[in-house]
Amino acid sequence: QVQVKESGGGLVQAGGSLRLSCTASKRTYAMGWFRQAPGKEREIVAAIRWTGESTYYTDSVKGRFTISSNRDNTKNTVYLQMNSLKPEDTAVYYCAAGWYSHSFSTERGYDYWGQGTQVTVSS
Secondary structure, X not given: OOOEEEEOOEEEEXXXXXXXXXXXXXXXXXXXXXXXXXXXXXEEEEEEEOXXXXXXXXXXXOOOEEEEEEEOOOOEEEEEEEOOOXXXXXXXXXXXXXXXXXXXXXXXXXXXXXXXXXXXEEO
């Protein structure tokens, strides 16, 4: 079993920045950030895999969000730096970890999920 825990989030004005952090208790092959806005389906925001060291961003956040990571011998930590935030970025943001790096840009790549953290961007 892998424990996933997010931190960060909060309320920020449009144009502002926030940084989310997430730790997985094991060195999984991929980790991702997803978000779910009220009344909408959960969508991927950004992901990273260490097999081949690739990153993925959904189109709406390219150039504004950056995923980065730090691994040690036992666990993974990923960060999501969110700049130039927009009201449409408001959502609950979830971190996920998984072993299926070939599916790292979709939910199928992830078996372990955090509880989520609220990000609210005011206009």
